[in-house]
Amino acid sequence: MAHSSTAPTWACEGGSGGLEAGLRKRVASLVGDATAIVGIQALNFLVPLAALPFVSRALGIEQFGVYATMLSYSAYVVLLADYSFNINGPQRVHAALGRGALDRLLLDSVVAKIALLLPGALVFTVLLAWTGRVSPLAIGMAVLLPIATTLTPRWAVYGLSRLHLFLAVSALARVSWLIVVVALVKTPDDLILLVGLSVVTQVFILACCYTAIWPRDRSQLRPSLRGGVAILSEDFKLFASSASLGATKDLGLALLAVTAPISSISIYAVADRVRVALLGLTAPVTQALFLLSAKSAANRGDALDVLRFANVLILSAVTVGSLVVYFSAGTIIDALAGPHFSAAVGPLQVICFIPPLATLNSIIGTNTLLVSGRQSAYAGAQLATAAIAAPTALAAVVLAGAAGAAFAAVFAEALLSVITVVIALRSGLIARAFPLPGGR
Template identity: 25%
Template sequence: MNGPDSRRRAGTDAVTIALGYLTSFAYPLVSLPFLARVLGVADLGVVMLLLAVLQVVIHVTDFGFSISALRRASLARTVAERSQVLMETVWAKTVIWLVCTVVMIAVTLVVPGLHEHAGAMMLGLLLVLAGAWYPGWMLQAMGRMLTFALVMSLSRIIALGGLLLTVRDPAHMDLAVAWQLAPQALAAVIAWWLLVRVWGSARVVRVTRLGVTTALRDSAPLFVSNATVVVTASTSSLALGAFAAPSQVAFFGAAERFGNAVRGVMRGVVDAMLPRMAAGNVAGMRRFVSLGVVAAYGTAGACLAIGAGWVIPWYLGADMVGAIWPTRLVGVMIIIAGITTVLTLHANAEHRYGLVARLTAIGAVVHVALCIPAVLWAGAVGATLALIVTETVMATLFLHDLLRRRSAGARGAQAGADAHGRRARRVDLGI
């Protein structure tokens, strides 16, 4: 991190990252209604299907490197060390991308609905690879938060401009898919130019198979925890689709999107705080970050719970009043999630990825077990209540682990003090 750290700087970085993510939300807000008018409902559905499939590749390719590589890079002290982390990470991502691409090509050839759009799929896969090389985590590790936010915003503005200028009718479906995936690829070009050519903060170095394998092994538990989060997120909608009326799916989906917006912004902020937590040498800073994250989640959750009654009818229309109570319950879940997020941040900073994977997997199992009975009992409200129970279980598990480790540390300190006292008495007695 460049320059001395302080609470003021940490707060400024958090606000900068949050504003960058909020600015990036303008892209889908403009592109979605534009594509709906230009392409029509049927072709927009095809584009959304292709993007949904490619989004799976994006999640798998990330493999948890947004955390593991960020932590490794934040602990690097020289250009050579940072360069090694950078190259090992991007080549590890490339290996995963190659495996995913082989699978996606096979799926595209087999599934009739995708076969006729093979060109758009291949173009999308290439852009996913380019986006996988975006070292945004390196910018965060170096404390370049303003640059990170500007690159994020600029890449989306450029992509949005390209979309509006080039997509004119359904014949431009391939371009529509490409511009949706272009922001990360553009950000990669900008970030590499800054890191290598402008700042000289990293350089292209050779990597070994062992280095790439080590990077993959280090991030594997994080991939497991990310996968369990995806399972938890998708189970509710699937259960509602199978056992409830379509309107209940819409009510829950609307509430979930409000919660995802909060979590999307806060995840960026929390990830940016990881280098400070990993340093581990300033207890006051760790407390400041922890309290700040809990307060932000608590404030956002309270706003959702309190404001849902008038925001939902105004923003989504009177037909969506059934989403009011699910949104209120999502607000409660967000408040609890603040505790889980802070404790997860501490565990990741201490390189306890296995613990995070284990506890999030338990949470996913609990949610899957609860979801169908909850949906059958109360539809969208039941699904959100299941989310609250799942989040509470995970928060409780993380708190139990924290208290257990503190108790063990206190016993160890007391044992050390007792041993020191015995040695001192022996010295006094001349033994």
């Protein structure tokens, strides 16, 4: 597959005019990537948010709690089987392109993910059955959702810069899902229909992605267990740390599913959906900045100034957004779910401060420490956070239910922020992320 060089454009131009032209190209590339990814993430998170008023009212508190439990457990399976591809997948693509081995990488990634999906899907099935709230048919339908989500090669699409194609596919699939859900999901008995529509939507996106990026000549491709094992062994430390932390951040809803009444699950899930929507608007920009760093490792001059400015801008914007959510929490919950979910206002006013912390963690952790070769330090920060935050979450949920789950989620994100900022300060890398003295 043909590809362009990943060397910095500005480094190949001569004179000040070349530098200015290179900077303009870099900014244009950043804006284009960010725009496409914002669109993709907006569809992924805002479309479900737009469906929430209809789904919550149609399913009612009890069945909406069951639906939230399904989504929570599904997220854990995806977290396990994704195996850090969401973090370093674009870097893998660039390296594979340089070796002419993209087809091998794609096939090996499928082998690795299937190996992880098998135990993940089994645990998913057992946990849903254990709750005693989900029918066998609903479980069978629900387990297909994390499988289809995990096998969708978004990381490869990002690495190949096929973002606008993915945006078009996502728009068609998500908007169609929203229209059909609003039209057909009317009663609590429509839970299975809702899950089935979600599965069909994800399978459509998966098929379109592989059709677009899979090598045309497949005659020499054979599945390789060795290749899948190699991927698993190379990234084990990063996977273990990111999975541990990711599991801890989303532990609240999972713990509520086994310790609290179904109403508490529903209350927290409604509040958490707003948090997810906020992250869906901010994460794509930090992902675009990561792609820029991964492609060129820009660490000096005007290109780095662009990164610093963008970091300050996105962090400021998401902080303002969180404050708006805090003061408008009552109105937001009433509009999204109605008066029966009014108890979600309190948890929302707590977890609405997760997005600024998560954005800071992306800027300092993934986009600075990881890109600068400090993988071990970043992994250590994640493991330390998980070790402290997991028992804290358990105690908070047992003692305070949905409110405790909200507190525990904010605590985990804040703790990781403190640790990563300290590492960046001590290593002198803080000035790579923000316009501050003392970095390199």
